Amino acid sequence: MSATLTGSAGFLAKFETLQGRLPGDSNMRAAAAAAFRAAGLPGGTQHQRRLESWKYTSLRPVAEARFAPDAPPRHEVETILSGLALLDAPRLVFVDGAYRADLSQPPAIGFASFAEQAEMGTLTWPDREPMVALNTMLASDGASLHVSADQDGGVVQLVSLATRDIDIHPRHCIRLDPGAQLTLLEVSAGQGTYLLNTVAEFHVAEGARLTHVRLQDEASTAFHVSTAYANVAKGGTYDSFTLNIGGRLSRTEVHAELAGVGAVVHLNAAQLLDRTQHGDFTTVIRHVAPNCTSRQTVKNVLSDRSRGVFQGRIEVARDAQKTDGYQMNQALLLSPQAEIDAKPELEIFADDVKCSHGTTVGELDAEQIFYLRSRGVPEHEARSILVRAFLAEALDAVANETVRAWLERSVETWWARRAV
Amino acid sequence: MLDIRGLAASIVGKPILKGIDLTVPEGEVHAIMGPNGSGKSTLGYVLSGREDYEVTAGSVTFNGIDLLGMEPEQRAAAGVFLAFQAPIELPGVNNANFLRTALNALRRSRGQDELDAVQFLKLARAESKRLAMPEDMLKRNVNVGFSGGEKKRNEVLQMAILRPKLAILDETDSGLDIDALRIVADGVNALRGPDFSALVITHHQRLLDHLVPNRVHVLAHGRIVRSGGPELAKELEKSGYAGLIAEAA
Structure with a gap:
């Protein structure tokens, strides 16, 4: 196999090589490959049809990077792992995309790796999202988690580490049955020039509660793209917080659907960026059922020549009466060269709703x-x-004090390491 | 002691202080009075090191060191404290943490051990009790949602905890009722001693009934136009500034 791959063509060539050896539905992969071939990497070439959802973020640097998936590891996994100061709780550790049982501590809830039991899920749209198509085409491992009805799954840490210049396409699927609970801590870090292109989906059944906390602390030369889909049933809660501090370029995209009466979704985030980092937090919240609540507080701290992007779309369907939606995006610019692009969008078809949004820059x-x-x-x-x-x-929206303290330590570390 | 010689300062090119000479010996409390716009607050800001004021002439020494060459935090470490006329709100910053951070920063710079959370809370609770402050003021965010009087008392609490050598009180009495006024005055009186001096900027004789100054200075148009004993404040209360300003002009 060739030593390096570059751009869309490189990914497609990798798919050709691996075809037949990848787990799961090969038809779905072939369809995804066709979609990716048609779309390419967003912003990857000059003459590409521009996707509105990628208006502020171009993956040209990803298209120009050279990945060497077969090269030997260049960095010690133990060093990267110890730098993360993980919690004393069950952990599922993936290194360069592959599940590592030797580094993991399995949880008490149902777990299977994607490699042994490929679950592509049902919520994703590879045909609309080129990076989801790319993931669907190349995904080789990930985590499937299942919390049974009324079970409290406690805290589970999902860790992705990169030790070399590689492209990684994790595929996660998390299901909570009615009344179940889980706190999922998703952490990504590494060393080298790598691409982490994650797709995850979250099924939150009636009355279930998923707390999803993410720390993106990638190498300063790395690319991080994450697309998550959440579906929340009646009385269920998807409460998420994302802290973006690493990476040369990151894009975190969340699609959350409030599908049952009284569902609650929180998509909170903070981005701390310096040097020439680019961090994009893009969300789509769909209020489908009545009496649902969505909350978003997004804070950007931008220093040096960094650039933050926030796109927040709230859709309220005709039947989603009594929707209560709130969105606030704030940016603190620590340098005159730092930049924020903010694009809030409300699309409301119901007539009895309470939706507000705001943006501040200072x-x-x-x-x-x-x-x-x-x-x-x-x-x-x-x-x-x-x-x-x-x-x-x-940060105060993170209710679990241990988790919040852990996030605050990352904020401290970020502040301590950046130039004054 | 504080020694101000020929101090002139301006903001965005506009001269405010036009040659101030003032000496405050150790252990003394001096009052600065004067009409609005005479430069009283500017004097407080210049002494504590606010950056938007430009010192154009003169010198300020404090216990023999050049105050004007120091950063605001260095002045605080040297013992200078400004009670703000309009205390600043710090949303998201817990009052107790704020006070502890400040106290420990000062202790560090003076080579003292830092106080841990328990030691600090014991001290802060005792001081806030003495100032008749509700204990929940320590738990709230700094000055956020505080009434005017609570903000002023919070300044006095900071002073009581940080124990400065020179306190500059910028109209700390304005907006206070009689009881609060007495509490503020008592707070300053409690610090009085051979190592403590204060510059009390005020419009009113009332505060000086409780906080009796050694000297009273009248500032007008950026200069001290008259100095005297405590009786000067009483005289001003009756006759106003008009005569003095006309005299100076």
Whole structure:
């Protein structure tokens, strides 16, 4: 097999080579390959038909990168793993895309790896999303989790590590039966110039509750694309928080459907970016059933020449009366060269709804900095306090204190390592 | 002691202070009075190091060191404290954490051990009780949702905990009722001693009944136009500033 692959053609060639050896439905893969061949990487070539949903993020750097999936590991997995300071809880660890039982600690809930039991799921749209098509074409491993009715699955950590210049396409499927509960901590990190292109789907049945906390702490040379689909039934809750701090370029896309009466969805996030990092948080919330609630608080802290993107679309179907939707996107620009693109969209077909959204962009307040300094707090610490205060509203939404403290440590680390 | 010589300062090119000479010996409380716009608050800001004011002439030494060459946090470490006329709100910053961070930053810079959360809370609770502050003020975000009087008392609480050598109180009495005024005055009086001095900026004689100054200075058009003993404040209360300003002009 060739040593390196580059661009859409490279991915398609990889598919040709692997065809027949990949687990799961080969027809679905072939259809996905056709869709990916037609669409290509968003922004990957100059003359490409532009996708509105990729208006602010171009994957040209991904298209130009050279991946070497067969090269030997260049970095120690133990080093990367210990840097993450994972919680003392069950963990499923994937290294360069493959499940590693030796590094994992299986949970008490149902678990199967995608490699042994390929579950493509039912919520994804490979024909509309080129990166989902790419994943569907090449996915070779991932996690299928199943929490039985009324079972409390506790905390499960889903960890993806990269040790070399590789393209990884994890495929996860998480199902919560009626009344079940789970806190899923999804962590990704690594070293090298790699692409992590995850597709995950979440089925939250009646009265079930899924808390999904993500930490994206990829290598500064890495690309991170994640597309998640959640479907929440009557009285169920999908409560998510995403912290994006790593990667050269990241795109986190979430599609959440409130499908049953009284469903609740929280899509909260924080992005902390510096240098020339690009971080895109894109969400689509579909209110299909009546009396549902959706909440979004998204905070961007942008320094140096970094660029943040937030696209938040809320759709309220005709039958989704008494919908309660709230969306707030805020950016704190720590440098005059930092940039935020924000695109909120409301599409409402029901007549009795409460939907609000807002966007703010600002800098640290000079008076607040002076107030702290006049009390003896050094300037760097004063700025750190104010940045954390800005983030507090989003982080406070993480109810589990252990998890919140763990996220706060990542915020501290980010602040400590960035240039003042 | 605080020694101000020929201090001139401007903001966005507009001169506000036009040559201030003022000496506050250790252990003394001096009041600064004067009409609105005379430069009283600017003096407080310049002494504590706010960056948007430009010092164009003069010097300020505090216990022999050049105050104007120091960053705001270094001045705080040296013992300077400004009670803000309009205390700043810090949404998302817990008041107790704020106070502990400030106290520990000062202790670090003075080579003292930091206080842990338990030690600090014991101190903060005792001080807030002495100032008759509701205990939940420590749990709330800094000055957020505080009434005008609560904000002023929070400034005095910070002063009580940080124990400055020089306190500059910028109209800390404005907007306070009689009881709160007495609490603020008592808070300052409690710190009085040979190592403590204060500059009390005020419009009203009322505060000075409880917080009796050693000297009173009248600031007008960026200069001190008259200095005297505590009786000067009483005289001003009767006759106003008009005569003094005309005299100076």
